[in-house]
Amino acid sequence: MQILNSYVRKAMADGLIDEWHIWDFTRAAADHEWVTREFGPLRFMSDAVGYQACGTVSARSPLRMDARINNDLHLAILPKHDPDTFYEVVIGGWNNQQSVIRKAPRARLNDADRGDAPTVWAKLTPSVLSPGRANEVIISIEHSGTPELTVNGVVLGRWPDIALPAGADVMVRGGWGATLELCHVDAPVRRYVGNPGEQMPYFQAYQYYARRLADFADALFLKCDDDIVYLDLDGLAGFIDHRRKNPHYFVTSANVVNNGVCAHFQQVSGALPASLGHFERPPGGFGGTLWTDPDKANKLHDFFLASPNKELPLPTKVVDWQERQSINFIGWLGRDLQHMALAKGDDEKMLTVDLPAFLERPTCIYSDFTVSHLSFGPQETGVDVNRLIAAYDKLMREKLSA
Template sequence: MTPVILVTFAGRQKRMEILTQYVRQAIDLGIIDEWHIWDFTRSQEDHEWVTQEFGPVRFMGSAAPYQAKGSLSPRSSFRTAARIKSDLHLAIVPHGEPDKCYEIVVGGWNNSHSVLRKIGRADLKSFDRPEEAIIWRRSTPAILSPSVENQVVLTMDGRGVPTLHVNNILIGRWPELDLGAGAEVMIRGGWGADLEICDVSAPVRRYVGNPGEKMPYWQAFDYYATHMQQFADTIFLKCDDDIVYMDVDKLSDFIEFRRANPHYFVISANVVNNGVCAYFQQAAGSIPESVGHFERPPGGFGGSLWLSGETATRLHDFFLQKGDQDMPLPTKVVDWRERQSINFIAWLGKDLLKMALPKGDDEYYLTVDLPTFLNRPTAIYSDFVVSHLSFGPQENALDVERLIHGYQRLMLSKLAAEPHEDARELSTAADALRSQAVA
């Protein structure tokens, strides 16, 4: 069976809560197998929401901060499998000691030494450490192997003394530490070493990119291209975090079309509030002139819709007030050889061979540069409709709060009509969204 993985670059909580309900239903129905949430958040509040909402972390860029991973007690050891070339960092945060923690660096200094540090809790938010923080040091040459899942086992005896083994080799035992009350364990990479936590296999999982990059999305494509053999038989979907409507009934048809038509490099859904799609929607009579005039964007990029929050608001209002959410294009499939916005696209795992993207404009590479180089068109699939809330230039004039409430109501009406494995969970989510809409 061909697995289906949805990738979302997260995330703005207010924009993403509606998408979350659609995707969780698609997972419940067996349409999507895994949801990979790439944390490219720009605010601490959104980062905390993504961390709490979307399951365990699978991958961390080398500059990503510590993430909670497990716990340690005399009865419960900490175990994990980590793929990393050097600088594996473990933070031991003792229970009942609010200001104290310990940091173990395994394979630091180009995989040559390991150290134990005593640091404050606040130090976990930064990477810089004073030399005097080191309370133990040992030469551990080549302790980490980049080619395997390094086995990490941290145990504690009845007196609270921790011992660390990596790949069945004793790294250290520290009788001067008393962790008898137990401790939380956090993890990260660092100093140029990305970290993959290989024992995480939850269907919804997080991938934490390096913070502060202006155009960070290449990190995700680089990860999947690096793991091409693992994902060669996968069908990938990628959607923006502000997709506020998804026709779950037609999602399987979209995926099957993607699978059956390998000559296309990427295939786009039929997107509301997307300049190229809007041009074809109006050409097919799906958008009346009273909503606005939607020209063919020059070269597939920009255009009046992309620039205008007022036009986008009218288009969203028209879509929300329709008796149905169909937006037919002139043909079931529109072949395309210019740029287009990648609000919701699909590609084949075998094409990861060509998708180790350089830093820069991932949209241009995926819809113009690579298709031209490979002489493979892209396409837009008419029957699968999604709605995309906004582009950056639209923000100042877009009635965001009102539109979100409208899409919440539409989502509630759509999902209430569908079977759901966990009706209580959906009902709770629906009640919460109704309360927000009323407020």
């Protein structure tokens, strides 16, 4: 993904892409930690996500946030002078009727539930969080070290017994069915964290944007897999222009290296020789021998890496398509989010089969914009990942330094 990171940031620097939203659906703690380190501030988190860093507060500098959440905004206050303790502030708990502060050992920060920790403050706060706005939350510290919390202009409390003489780190989360969006975060590169452990979790991203249709109706979306290891920046503007000017297509795919449907048409055009094997038309657009054969994938990658022009043209500039296809790199128009509040399930089938059939709109593949996709799940046991990543990393450095 570091290779993809380099290409996308160059595209942003060149003005081709305005924002990059990284959706964290990682399954391993080390991967989550890497994504957190590498990519911008947190914008959104689903309701089962654990605490995420939000900022710091000191007597000199309050912490301000605009939090869109209906209930159960959780703040973890981690005193800098006391590394063993944290205070959990629950704002609008119990169906947005009550707020409390608990004191707990720092080791319990990632526990799923800390309701048994000692309560040091509680107050009835009916409707403290507004569903109709981004709630303005301000944490400040007086010079005496006393913290104060204000929500939507109302002082919830100040607590002399909770001294923070050296300030504190602050973390946030939602909970109990409430997703959390930090609306003050508008950095061009920012993170969105999905619920951990979800099978087929991608519906969370589609539903996020579909619920914000008014915000994104005029946008153009590019969605790509995290293992895109080559991106033809010279062809990206043409892909975007074609996508804008052809709204009758529901989704448009790039011309993808290591994609069953694309490989079939690449061979039909004469771009892939028979010596690499036969790239049949996958039945119904799904599966096929390339999808399951790591040896075939290795040979295809090596052929592409050795090709001087890094192009595998299709028979025509645009191939209309009405069957399933892999969505390794696709584009859609923001106005079509009205159709994309996807249910949990197979998002690829919904986007390339079910919705196009329902709306009577085709999909297509655009020949003049090439990307390379490292591997599919069934290929991973035999794809020469380390060697190929090293080769694509070298190619990326050559392309971006030219």
